[in-house]
Amino acid sequence: MGFELKNDAEDSVFRQNFNEQSFDTNELRAEVFNVNTPYGLMNANTWLFDGIKISYAASELTQTAELDWVGDTELVTMHFNLQGKVSMFDKNLPGAFELTDNQHNMFYGKAAQGKMKLEGTSMRSFLIQFSRASFFNIAKDGNDAIKRFADNVASSNAAAFSEKNLEIDARLEQCIQAILNCQYADPLKRMFFFSKTMEMLVLQAEAFDRSFNNKPYYIKSDYDRERILYVRDYLLENIDTPPTLTELSRKAGLNEYKLKKAFKETFDKTVFEYLADVRLETAKNDLLEDKKTVTEIAYALGYSSLQHFSMAFKKKFGVSPNKMK
Numbered sequence: 001m002g003f004e005l006k007n008d009a010e011d012s013v014f015r016q017n018f019n020e021q022s023f024d025t026n027e028l029r030a031e032v033f034n035v036n037t038p039y040g041l042m043n044a045n046t047w048l049f050d051g052i053k054i055s056y057a058a059s060e061l062t063q064t065a066e067l068d069w070v071g072d073t074e075l076v077t078m079h080f081n082l083q084g085k086v087s088m089f090d091k092n093l094p095g096a097f098e099l100t101d102n103q104h105n106m107f108y109g110k111a112a113q114g115k116m117k118l119e120g121t122s123m124r125s126f127l128i129q130f131s132r133a134s135f136f137n138i139a140k141d142g143n144d145a146i147k148r149f150a151d152n153v154a155s156s157n158a159a160a161f162s163e164k165n166l167e168i169d170a171r172l173e174q175c176i177q178a179i180l181n182c183q184y185a186d187p188l189k190r191m192f193f194f195s196k197t198m199e200m201l202v203l204q205a206e207a208f209d210r211s212f213n214n215k216p217y218y219i220k221s222d223y224d225r226e227r228i229l230y231v232r233d234y235l236l237e238n239i240d241t242p243p244t245l246t247e248l249s250r251k252a253g254l255n256e257y258k259l260k261k262a263f264k265e266t267f268d269k270t271v272f273e274y275l276a277d278v279r280l281e282t283a284k285n286d287l288l289e290d291k292k293t294v295t296e297i298a299y300a301l302g303y304s305s306l307q308h309f310s311m312a313f314k315k316k317f318g319v320s321p322n323k324m325k
Contacts (some may be wrong), residue, residue, distance in 0.1 A: 006068045016033070030047050030048075031045070032045055037065075039062060055127040056125070060121065069113060071111065074132060086099050090107075093109070104204065110156070112158075128200060135150070166208065170268060178281070179192075183285075225266070227252045279302070287321055
C-alpha cells in the first residue's frame, strides 16, 4: 500500500501507493499532490531517486482535525516536524513518539501507524526516507549513534534514533529550505538532493551527540520552548525590519538574558546569527531565481546599504552577489 490517511469514519482522505521496489530508480522522479478534504487543503511534493524519497507536506486548514495514518513499507525515516503535531507508534517500539513544532527524529520499522493532530490553521512536515540498501550505503561510516541505529536496521528491529525528539536547529532548517528552493535542473538536482540528505544525516547525528552531552539548561518548560519558537517566527515575519533584543524580549515575555541563552540552546546560533543566515540564504535563493536585482534583494531584506549586503554575502558564500546571479 505505502501510506494512507483516514478520518474518524475510516474514510480514506489520502493514499499514496508505493513499496520497496518503488525506490529502485536511477532517475529523479517528482510528484505533486493537491487534496481537498473536509478540513481544508493538503498539498505534498515528493522526489524519489537512488533508494531515497524526500517529501514535503503542507496543510492549510479550516477546522481542527485528527487523522489516523498507517504505513506498511520497510523504511528508515528522518522526520522533521515543522508545524503541528504528529504521533507514531509501532508495536515493536517501547512507546509512542509525538513530534510537535520544530522537532525531529529518525525511525525504522516495517509497519507503523499513528495520528496527525491538525491544530490551528497549518501543518508542515519534511521527511527523508531510505530503503534499507540506500541507508546502509550512506550510514556505513557514521558515528557510534548511527552505527547503533544501523545495527537495529540490520537486525530488522524497529527503532527510534533518539529516546527523545531533538530540536531542528538553524543548519538543519537551512538544508530543508535549500532542498525546497533548489533551482538546479537534472542531473545536478539529483546530485544536490543526495548531498543534502547526507548532510542532514550528519547534522542529525551531531544533534544527538550534542543533546546527549549537554542537557537543556535554559528551556525549563513547554512554555519556554513555545516562547522561543515564537521569537523565531516573529523574526522571520519581520526579516526586513528586525526588532531589537529588547523588543523581542517584551514580545516573548522573557527577560533578555534568558531569551539569548534559550535561543542559542535551541538553534545553536544567537538570535542575530540566525537572522543573518536566514537573510543570506533567502538572498541566495532570490539571486538564483533571477527575478530581482541585487539592489532590490538587499533592501527587501533590510540591509542598510548595498555595500554591507555584498560584504556579508561574499563572506558567507565566497562570491559576490553579482557572480552568484
